Amino acid sequence: MDQTKIFSEFLGRKGLKTTSQRKIILRAFLSSQSHCSTEDLYLKLRKSHPKIGYATVHRTLKLLVECGIAIEQHFGDGHARFEPFQFDRHHDHLVCKDCGLIIEFEAPQIEELQKMVAATHEFMIKNHRHELYGLCSRCATK
Amino acid sequence: MDQTKIFSEFLGRKGLKTTSQRKIILRAFLSSQSHCSTEDLYLKLRKSHPKIGYATVHRTLKLLVECGIAIEQHFGDGHARFEPFQFDRHHDHLVCKDCGLIIEFEAPQIEELQKMVAATHEFMIKNHRHELYGLCSRCATK
DNA sequence: ATAGATTTTGATTACCATTATCATTAATAT
DNA sequence: ATATTAATGATAATGGTAATCAAAATCTAT
Numbered sequence: 478m479d480q481t482k483i484f485s486e487f488l489g490r491k492g493l494k495t496t497s498q499r500k501i502i503l504r505a506f507l508s509s510q511s512h513c514s515t516e517d518l519y520l521k522l523r524k525s526h527p528k529i530g531y532a533t534v535h536r537t538l539k540l541l542v543e544c545g546i547a548i549e550q551h552f553g554d555g556h557a558r559f560e561p562f563q564f565d566r567h568h569d570h571l572v573c574k575d576c577g578l579i580i581e582f583e584a585p586q587i588e589e590l591q592k593m594v595a596a597t598h599e600f601m602i603k604n605h606r607h608e609l610y611g612l613c614s615r616c617a618t619k
Numbered sequence: 620m621d622q623t624k625i626f627s628e629f630l631g632r633k634g635l636k637t638t639s640q641r642k643i644i645l646r647a648f649l650s651s652q653s654h655c656s657t658e659d660l661y662l663k664l665r666k667s668h669p670k671i672g673y674a675t676v677h678r679t680l681k682l683l684v685e686c687g688i689a690i691e692q693h694f695g696d697g698h699a700r701f702e703p704f705q706f707d708r709h710h711d712h713l714v715c716k717d718c719g720l721i722i723e724f725e726a727p728q729i730e731e732l733q734k735m736v737a738a739t740h741e742f743m744i745k746n747h748r749h750e751l752y753g754l755c756s757r758c759a760t761k
Numbered sequence: 762a763t764a765g766a767t768t769t770t771g772a773t774t775a776c777c778a779t780t781a782t783c784a785t786t787a788a789t790a791t
Numbered sequence: 792a793t794a795t796t797a798a799t800g801a802t803a804a805t806g807g808t809a810a811t812c813a814a815a816a817t818c819t820a821t
Contacts, residue, residue, distance in 0.1 A: 494797055494798065499798090515779090529799090532780085532800060533799060536798085551695075555777080555778065557778085571736070571737070571740055574745060580740050582736050582739075587733075590729050591729075594713070595713070595753065598722050599756035600722070600751065600753050600754065600756070601759045603753040604753075605749070606749070606750045606752070607750075608747060609742065609744050610744070610745055610748070612743045612745070613741070614742070617743045634767090636768055636769070636818065637817085637818095638769060640771095641769090657807090657808090670770095671771085674770075674773090677807095677808075698807075699807085699808085
């Protein structure tokens with residue numbers, strides 16, 4: 478089942494409506510590069526659909542997160558960023574403090590250790606944040 | 620060397636002045652419970668030193684971070700939180716999404732794995748964030 | 762110790778991403 | 792097709808953080 482249908486059914490279950498803007502924003506989000514901010518997506522959309530407002534982009538991204546299609550990230554620059562959720566490819570991020578480069582990494586061993594930590598403290602984990610901040614190889618050598 | 624002297628020397632090196640407010644705020648910060656926000660500290664201080672303004676507390680906490688005495692944390696509630704830096708006791712945090720409880724955990728194995736991830740991607744790590752969000756045992760069972 | 766130079770303070774305002782508001786427009790059920 | 796309800800888009804409100812500025816405090820050189 479494609480994402481458009483998943484989103485429509487999600488909206489239907491909540492008594493919300495599948496509007497043309499929401500479909501357009503979903504398409505643009507999925508075809509945009511990952512880790513885009515609300516503003517990134519708004520500016521990108523403005524070229525093809527100048528009537529779509531910032532507030533609608535913002536609200537739709539929130540809905541996509543609630544629906545499970547998108548994940549919201551914060552990397553400390555004051556802009557929320559969004560990426561498509563990939564069920565079978567959980568990852569965390571390396572963030573370059575100089576140029577802003579974002580690299581995804583997968584570390585199943587860390588995930589396992591997290592579970593042990595949670596068990597030790599009798600915590601039921603819902604989600605986590607794990608970001609490594611530093612300099613990418615390019616920025617470290619210049 | 621105690622923290623007050625460290626802070627004074629830091630200020631001196633930067634051409635800044637050691638004021639009574641800065642000394643008072645440092646003392647209050649060190650004796651406050653960890654993970655306090657600017658507002659927490661401001662309200663605590665107001666009882667004994669009602670003339671100290673919010674802006675001064677805010678600026679001094681930023682200086683303490685720069686000096687290395689404090690570490691700034693963000694747990695997603697929109698309030699920056701501060702805790703004393705402990706050189707030999709690095710830790711990350713479990714955060715209860717229901718009651719706000721914060722538990723510190725140490726996981727040297729995770730730290731090692733982080734170094735390996737960084738090396739793989741040729742990143743020079745400066746700092747990291749690692750937080751596990753969920754429900755504490757009390758909130759999970761009520 | 763004193764005077765002059767510079768920084769700090771504290772109150773207030775500005776900033777800016779996010780969120781709420783609301784009249785108009787659009788989607789859905791009957 | 793119509794009525795009902797939600798969505799849109801422009802704008803204003805919100806709230807934590809940071810900047811501003813006149814008055815006060817600190818530091819340096821004498």
